[in-house]
Amino acid sequence: MAEILEFDAVVVGAGPAGASAALALARAGRSVVLVERGPFPGSKNVYGGVVYGRVLDDIIPGWWEEVPVERWVVRRSTMMMTGTQSLSIDYRTDAWGSAPYNGMTTLRCHFDAWLAGKATEAGARLVTSTVATGLVCDGTGQVVGVRTDRDGAELHAPVVIACDGVNSFLAKEAGLLARAEASHHTLGVKEVLDLPPGAINERFAVQDHEGVDIEILGCTRDVPGGGFLYTNATSVSIGVVLSLPELAASGTRPEELVADLKSHPAIAPLLRGSTLREYAAHLIPEGGYDTMPALSADGLLVAGDAGAMTLAAGIWLEGVNFAIGSGYAAGQAADRAVAAGDCSAAGLASYRADLEGQFVLADHKRLRKAPSLVLSDRVQQRYPGLLCDLAEGMFTVTNPTPKAGGFKVTRAAAARHGVSLRQLAGDTLRGLRIFG
Amino acid sequence: MSPDAPRRSPWDGISFEERMATVDFRIGSRAHITVDADVCRSCTTKACVSACPANLFAPTADGGILFNYEECFECGTCYMVCNAEGALTWTYPDGGHGVVFHHG
Numbered sequence: 196m197a198e199i200l201e202f203d204a205v206v207v208g209a210g211p212a213g214a215s216a217a218l219a220l221a222r223a224g225r226s227v228v229l230v231e232r233g234p235f236p237g238s239k240n241v242y243g244g245v246v247y248g249r250v251l252d253d254i255i256p257g258w259w260e261e262v263p264v265e266r267w268v269v270r271r272s273t274m275m276m277t278g279t280q281s282l283s284i285d286y287r288t289d290a291w292g293s294a295p296y297n298g299m300t301t302l303r304c305h306f307d308a309w310l311a312g313k314a315t316e317a318g319a320r321l322v323t324s325t326v327a328t329g330l331v332c333d334g335t336g337q338v339v340g341v342r343t344d345r346d347g348a349e350l351h352a353p354v355v356i357a358c359d360g361v362n363s364f365l366a367k368e369a370g371l372l373a374r375a376e377a378s379h380h381t382l383g384v385k386e387v388l389d390l391p392p393g394a395i396n397e398r399f400a401v402q403d404h405e406g407v408d409i410e411i412l413g414c415t416r417d418v419p420g421g422g423f424l425y426t427n428a429t430s431v432s433i434g435v436v437l438s439l440p441e442l443a444a445s446g447t448r449p450e451e452l453v454a455d456l457k458s459h460p461a462i463a464p465l466l467r468g469s470t471l472r473e474y475a476a477h478l479i480p481e482g483g484y485d486t487m488p489a490l491s492a493d494g495l496l497v498a499g500d501a502g503a504m505t506l507a508a509g510i511w512l513e514g515v516n517f518a519i520g521s522g523y524a525a526g527q528a529a530d531r532a533v534a535a536g537d538c539s540a541a542g543l544a545s546y547r548a549d550l551e552g553q554f555v556l557a558d559h560k561r562l563r564k565a566p567s568l569v570l571s572d573r574v575q576q577r578y579p580g581l582l583c584d585l586a587e588g589m590f591t592v593t594n595p596t597p598k599a600g601g602f603k604v605t606r607a608a609a610a611r612h613g614v615s616l617r618q619l620a621g622d623t624l625r626g627l628r629i630f631g
Numbered sequence: 632m633s634p635d636a637p638r639r640s641p642w643d644g645i646s647f648e649e650r651m652a653t654v655d656f657r658i659g660s661r662a663h664i665t666v667d668a669d670v671c672r673s674c675t676t677k678a679c680v681s682a683c684p685a686n687l688f689a690p691t692a693d694g695g696i697l698f699n700y701e702e703c704f705e706c707g708t709c710y711m712v713c714n715a716e717g718a719l720t721w722t723y724p725d726g727g728h729g730v731v732f733h734h735g
Contacts, residue, residue, distance in 0.1 A: 234657070234727045239705065241735035303735040324727030344726050362707040364723075377711040384684050386650075387734040430734070443678035443712035450650060450684065473734040474650040476684035476704040478711070 197347035202226045204529050205341055205352040206319075207327040207365060209236035211515050212499025212522030213358030214310040215254065219526025221317035225533060227526075228350055229311065229319050230343065232326040237307030239360070241477035243383050243436060244425045245298035245408050246306060246515045250554075252295065254523055255313060259296050263305035265427040266406025267291065268298040270399070273510065274461070276413045280583035281461035283409075292405050300406050300425050300432075310519075327359065330368050330495070337539065338369065338494030353538040354529040356496045358522055361478045363501035371488040371497060377439040379482030379503070381420060384449040385434030386457075387427070388469035395426050398465050404428075410512060413579025414456045418442050419570040422456045423512075424465070430472055431465070433457060436479060436507075438570055449476070479514070481507040484556070484563035491543040498525040506558055508565035509574075510630065513558075520555040564629045573622060577612045581619075584608040647686060651702055658701045659728030663721075664709070668695030670718040678712040679719075704730050 202225075206217045209231035220227040233239045245268055251258040269292040272285040291297040315321050322345075331340035331349055340351035357365040361380070366372035373379075399407040411422035419438040424431060435452045442449065457466055480486075480503035487503045490496065498504070499518035506513045528546035532538045550556040568574060588604035599607075609619055671677070672694040679688040679696070685704050689697040696718075703724075710721045723729070 232723055232726050233729075234731060237735065238731045238733075239729075239735075241732055302733070304733055326723050326726045328722075375711045375713070380707075380711055382682070382684065382706065382708050385735075427734075432734070439682070439708065439711055443676070443682045446681045448681055448686070450647065454645075471645055471650065471653055473653045473732065475654070475732055475735055476706045476708070477735075478707045 197349055199349045199351055200228070202228050202350060202352040203533050204354050204356065204526075205230065205350045206356045206358060206526075207341060208358035208360055208499070208501070209311045209321060209323070210240050210307055210358060210360065210499060210518060211310055212501070212518035212525070213356070214307065214314045215519045215522030216356045216358060216498060216526035216529070217314035217319035218254070218310075218317055219523045220530055221314055221319040223527070223530040225530055227319045229314055229321045230325050230327050230341070230350065231311075231321065231323045234324050235304065235308055236311040236321070236323070237304035240303040240307055241383065241385060241475045242303055242515060243385065243434065243479070244300070244410070244423050244432075244512060246301055247298045247513055248296055248516075250516045250520045254519070259294055261309075262299070263301060263309050264404070265300040265302060266401070267296050267404055268300060268408045268425070269401065269405045270407040272407065272409040274409055274411045275579040275582050276411060276459060276461060277580045277583050279460065280580075280587065281459070282583050282586045298408070300408070300427050302427065306515075327365065330355065330365055332494075336493060338492065341365070353533055354494055354496065354543065356498060356522075356525050356529060357501050358499045358518070359501050361480050361500040363497065365495070366488055366497045366501050369492045369495050371490075371492060372501070376482070376486070377443070379480060379486045380439050381436045381479045381481045381507070382439055382442060382449060382476065383434055383436045383479050384453055384474075384476045385432055386453055386474050387430050387432050387472040388466055389430045389472045390466070390469045392429050394468070395429075395431065399426055401426070411456070412509075412574070414459065415452050415575075416445070416447060416455070417576070418445050418447060418452065419575045424462065431469065433462070433466070450474070479507065480505055481566055483507070483566040484559040487559070490547050490550070491540050493539045496525045496529060496543055496546055498522045504555060504559070506562065507569070508562040508630075509569035511562070517555055520553065521550060524549045524553070524555065562629065568622075568625060568629055573614060573618065577614050581608050581612040581614060584611060651685065654702065655731040655733060656702050657728050657731055659724045661725055662700040663705075663724040663729070664698065664700050664703065665720045666696050666698040667718050668697075670715045671696040674715045674718065676714060678714070679709040682708050682712050684708060
């Protein structure tokens with residue numbers, strides 16, 4: 196007979212969502228076990244740029260004094276490119292370089308371990324190198340625990356919180372998440388390149404602990420997606436995010452697109468002399484609000500990537516903050532349900548209501564139409580080149596030919612890229628409606 | 632502007648093997664993903680071959696697929712793009728095994 200251990204709550208996955216859920220439960224005095232399949236928290240995790248810290252203000256006051264930060268992001272750049280051109284909107288502010296800060300770059304094995312450490316300090320029990328292989332349900336179908344691959348031991352609790360990531364097999368087993376919906380996912384591939392801090396500071400125009408985050412459009416050939424480049428303390432991370440169905444149909448190898456980006460004339464000089472430290476790949480749930488699973492079932496809550504809570508809205512790209520926000524709320528909802536003695540879906544329903552009332556679901560709801568616009572053919576294939584040509588048309592001095600007006604340059608650039616002014620106006624309006 | 636030909640720079644000459652050699656894999660004894668080559672033989676797209684970021688799916692001469700589980704990112708790309716029901720069985724490696732990211 197396999198061993199059965201009883202808790203008030205079982206949290207699966209010690210990423211930011213799971214650690215936050217376990218922290219909330221432990222603080223409420225609940226016995227909670229945090230199960231992690233990797234050898235340490237963060238060992239299975241990859242992200243694409245910036246952790247935004249505002250969500251931590253209430254959860255861990257003064258978090259910036261102790262968080263394992265690589266660099267504080269003081270420059271945020273959006274770059275549109277073709278093979279030979281690039282156009283950037285680059286914003287820099289001192290305000291993001293001092294407390295309470297805005298966003299940071301970090302390494303997930305450090306950040307996730309730090310957050311999980313907060314949960315264990317509060318009394319949560321962390322069990323690593325253990326896979327939750329399936330749900331344990333009672334006769335009525337209510338989830339009452341998980342099975343593990345550790346000698347078949349079972350962890351039982353009135354509520355299980357699935358923070359088991361983008362592939363969440365627990366949410367799938369519970370029927371909350373589709374088995375495989377490629378169109379709702381992108382593949383992120385990333386290379387971490389070692390670069391001396393002095394070179395980083397000079398090339399990215401920063402100093403000390405300041406960092407840069409560059410998001411890039413137009414660098415993924417015929418595969419919808421985007422690129423990113425951000426600075427760590429002694430390395431830079433560069434990668435691309437690719438729509439899965441189109442990647443599969445294109446036959447293009449993902450690392451080829453990273454190599455493309457690395458060799459772009461606007462990027463290559465930033466990376467010169469760097470050496471590859473680590474190559475990584477991870478899926479991202481990018482379907483947005485309209486594709487999110489139900490977030491609770493009888494005895495079960497879902498948070499973080501398992502609940503598709505990454506905001507992939509082009510100009511805003513966030514995930515870790517949503518994992519923390521949803522995880523902490525899930526832990527609080529689980530505590531309330533345990534206290535009330537009702538961990539049915541109805542008893543856990545305050546979780547969804549809580550998320551709707553704060554940024555976690557409010558942001559997703561507001562930007563629900565963004566993924567389809569950002570991944571649309573014109574935004575992906577035509578606008579980066581159109582805007583680059585527009586800049587080239589405006590800034591190329593054509594003496595002795597007199598300057599062309601802005602309207603003429605725009606019309607010419609649009610025509611060259613097969614976009615009518617009507618479409619351009621329509622998409623502008625659509626963008627304003629979505630982001631405005 | 633049409634998509635330009637891929638550029639190659641001197642410092643981009645990293646081979647795929649060199650890329651994969653930077654990754655820490657703690658290889659378990661159990662194959663966490665298995666492929667039914669019989670199902671794969673009837674597949675015309677074989678999307679897994681090009682999409683897998685670890686390049687673990689190799690087409691065989693008889694139209695099947697040869698798969699190596701050892702250097703897997705556990706990302707899920709293969710089963711997401713697979714259009715043949717039953718071709719792949721997909722689980723996570725046993726606890727503590729598989730990929731370990733140190734700079735994720």
